[in-house]
Amino acid sequence: MIVVLEQGADPARVRRELVDHGLWVVPLEGGPTPQFLIEPQSAASARESLLGIAGVAAVATPRSAHPLIDAQPAVVQVGATRLGPGAPPVFIAGPCSVESEQQIDAIAARLAAQGVRFLRGGAFKPRTSPYAFQGHGEAALGWLRGAADAHGLAVVTEVLDPRDVELVASAADLLQIGSRNMQNAPLLRAAAGAHKPMLVKRGMAATIDEWLLAGEYCLLHGAPAVVFCERGIRGFDSSTRNLLDLGAVALLPQVYKLPVIVDPSHAVGRRDLVPALSRAAIAAGAAGLMLETHDEPGRALSDGPQALLPDQLGELLLELGAGQ
């Protein structure tokens, strides 16, 4: 953003007022009149309030790269559930992978009783190794949908392949794009064409702008609504699996008026820290949480070490007000 001053304005005074608004100001030299470059880590300010400062002639900004995302309501509707700033936090839980019909049904029963609204579970799994379990696919989708319906839950599940969109969308209420696919344009386009609300996880090195543009792909190609999900970015310390960016979680609802949820399980990858970061995410403004849980993590087909045990999850949900 550039603030252009009027001829004869007092730059020092204007600068003070801009800083009072929470802006980081860099004076520019060589223009026809004095100008200030406003750095991106500045507080969001209504253009009108800056134009109201005496001595400010104009405020020049790039055109938004994501007009549809900008126009999306802050609170979105996914089935019967409202999700976004102001709405009660929404809890999504379930195993990393859907492992069997019995497993997912038992988990769904328990979660429904604990106040969870959305059942998660991977049918098609994106895996770093080609030798790792890749999901039970179509069968798992059926088990997942059946378990959710039996216990009054909605379904969140991930689609990996444009050729599977119809299949996955038929089982999902909220269609998930994983972080490895945040910039997979053919998948975003195909998934959006299913006309279901979408959950877009942030890529491991994605800037906020790149993340919002992934959402823009979805809205442009037919999705009725996008919910964003922060799940940790690549960090340099190996004590946690990823680095949870709660600054981004505060930014989306406050500055962009967008719903964002947090997946603390993948963010830290360690069960002992999941409750603390769940609380922190809600406190930062997350509209909900996506939590991994498993009855017997040692037998989980993926990501067992980060799954909460049923009792741990129950306690956490109770503390955070699920089901109220």
Next chain:
Amino acid sequence: MIVVLEQGADPARVRRELVDHGLWVVPLEGGPTPQFLIEPQSAASARESLLGIAGVAAVATPRSAHPLIDAQPAVVQVGATRLGPGAPPVFIAGPCSVESEQQIDAIAARLAAQGVRFLRGGAFKPRTSPYAFQGHGEAALGWLRGAADAHGLAVVTEVLDPRDVELVASAADLLQIGSRNMQNAPLLRAAAGAHKPMLVKRGMAATIDEWLLAGEYCLLHGAPAVVFCERGIRGFDSSTRNLLDLGAVALLPQVYKLPVIVDPSHAVGRRDLVPALSRAAIAAGAAGLMLETHDEPGRALSDGPQALLPDQLGELLLELGAGQ
């Protein structure tokens, strides 16, 4: 950490139990008996509980690099205030720089009434540019100490130079090492020699181990206690000044039993996000917050855009229970 199996143990069964404990397990081949490498993003587990698993012969670990930090009590005493897990959150607030006697006295009066326990303010300022305001130095220390004493507050202030330790320590109750100096060994040694509790900010690219080792320098050279402070690490998105790592904030009290506070002002650098991240920090387990505030940010000599206005700070402190 390495888990060594007994001859004849069933590796698959032991692996399941380790995963049940929240451990990420990598089998090793070529040893005299089967061994598992436990990856660092695993949940903390008592060595005894792992040795209790049938089939586990031994658990081999590196000797801790920071025995004094390990032995420090979880809750430390700074003057009349207890700081650490379990104690009520402690609030440290004040301007970025101590700008005048009048300024700091007026702020101190207000903060004391709002439930703040520690007054912060820079007398010697570490600045990226040699042309930026470097602090009012010795005079500012006197004003700061005077204002704190007048209003019943303790003082936190930063020391930059080993030659200033005596001077700064005489005015400080909690002696701050800034993030630029986290690995400045001569300064850590000299400051520790003042025998005051120390506040060690995390460096911008410091791992948890490097941060704890900075604390180890302090305890080894005479500091009675160390409080850690997370203030954001270097990130790749320019929407916030730095990237706040609340995973580290959860880790210190839970896994290392150490007191950690958070400086959300430097972490995000934008006033509009400071309240959300303050709440999140406390929810993640921070023992306290360090907050920048200014009556007229436009006239601040440093970091005005990130300073909370007095009313904003008051509201936030009230919400977070300061002074109760």
Next chain:
Amino acid sequence: MIVVLEQGADPARVRRELVDHGLWVVPLEGGPTPQFLIEPQSAASARESLLGIAGVAAVATPRSAHPLIDAQPAVVQVGATRLGPGAPPVFIAGPCSVESEQQIDAIAARLAAQGVRFLRGGAFKPRTSPYAFQGHGEAALGWLRGAADAHGLAVVTEVLDPRDVELVASAADLLQIGSRNMQNAPLLRAAAGAHKPMLVKRGMAATIDEWLLAGEYCLLHGAPAVVFCERGIRGFDSSTRNLLDLGAVALLPQVYKLPVIVDPSHAVGRRDLVPALSRAAIAAGAAGLMLETHDEPGRALSDGPQALLPDQLGELLLELGAGQ
């Protein structure tokens, strides 16, 4: 890697010999005999030479996660061209996007005369914004193939969508997976099924292991050979578009015996630094370069600012020995 010592061995002496081999050594305590953890930033050492050190009982390592990649020959054949350590450097050049039949033919003619062996050009473009030019698709593939055939060049082009694999593979000699899709498993599987050599660009936050595992997907699902391409990872300084990791470029041929090329155009994103980093990439051990060029960058449909002008490219190729 873990080095297990014999009972009675002198740990200090064994440690010295390990360090002489270039290993970073961390002693472990609590095992049945002394053990050393070897840190990952250690020099590669043949297992046999470590077992030959007096006092070493065993060397325990994880099983390789990518056996097919490990077994791939260091030098791979793509059409008439050998690519890998020891073979002459291979030059791939062309525009970011294939813009018209005339354009690509004119460029191909020029490149062939300059010693380039592979023509690059995007027909399907992965773009951060849904409003950016997405490529001329099937028509562009035909123009690209025609231009290459007319001038005796091979073709490298990117496939984005599993449903386009047959089409793109029919036009390509080397099938490119872009960095946004490095962990897009359905695409890797589908593309590998075309049984063409593949070029796998590194993801923006991918570790070496994750990158090699992407290659493993390709070999497992039918690709005859994989060439890796470093194109810069996400950095924190905005002076360059990305951060070129030439440590990784040295690592692949030296330690893993794998062919790696470098795309300096995307790595730095600025034309003025491309020649210097091209020289550096070859010096670090790259088997080739992928370079963007355009006659009129101002009219380019994508990435004009980073395209070399024809004369700049010609000079650089001459200097680096293209066509000899």
Next chain:
Amino acid sequence: MIVVLEQGADPARVRRELVDHGLWVVPLEGGPTPQFLIEPQSAASARESLLGIAGVAAVATPRSAHPLIDAQPAVVQVGATRLGPGAPPVFIAGPCSVESEQQIDAIAARLAAQGVRFLRGGAFKPRTSPYAFQGHGEAALGWLRGAADAHGLAVVTEVLDPRDVELVASAADLLQIGSRNMQNAPLLRAAAGAHKPMLVKRGMAATIDEWLLAGEYCLLHGAPAVVFCERGIRGFDSSTRNLLDLGAVALLPQVYKLPVIVDPSHAVGRRDLVPALSRAAIAAGAAGLMLETHDEPGRALSDGPQALLPDQLGELLLELGAGQ
């Protein structure tokens, strides 16, 4: 940088010309006349050549934050040696730590014969752990100076503490600031006061601007010249100790006309990759290299695993033209 257009200019045409210059252009809306924001990853362009584009009214830029660094000659003189773009590459070598009088003399004799011009060796060592060897201090300085004088070498050594500046400067021809201290203002000021040329290593998370500002501190406070040293920044892959940024190494001489050398030993931390990255650094435009070497790495008091053996160093120096 902002490019302000004349009333009535054709923005599309001006944009094309700017892209032809290698600039990334973002149109701004809302100003009195059309303006373009030029993104920082753009090629360096003389202001005059942009003002020469028809339709460009003005080019507005921030005032440089480091005027003294900007004015420093590209090639600096350190004793008898010229260092910078155009001058022959300069080789600095020696052990990590000065361990004994005999050791450093033997190494100096060998290095002098191999064409090395500068002897390096730590007398005061910055160490992550307070229990690690901290250097032999004053005695080591004497041994280092003696060895250098005996064999016709100049001395580079690090100063850690403002109180040691006089002592260290009396032994050094080029006074080194380590990466941990790049933003240690009191040290920069004190060291600059010794009026010796300084070598400023880049901090592990320092931007280019922050690095240049560290150099500005030095020139402002009395240093006659500053040489910069890239030694790797913090990365996320553990295969190498740090992440060598050769983009920065190309940038300094080309864009800022400043001398930069590279320390590949600390950058990768593994002996096997040091030669490849040494070649790459010179190819990228480095004015010289700083290399660690040791006769018996297993007995080194610090960083043995990354030290080149004498024969390896000799071969590398010969290949790179040392002593010619």
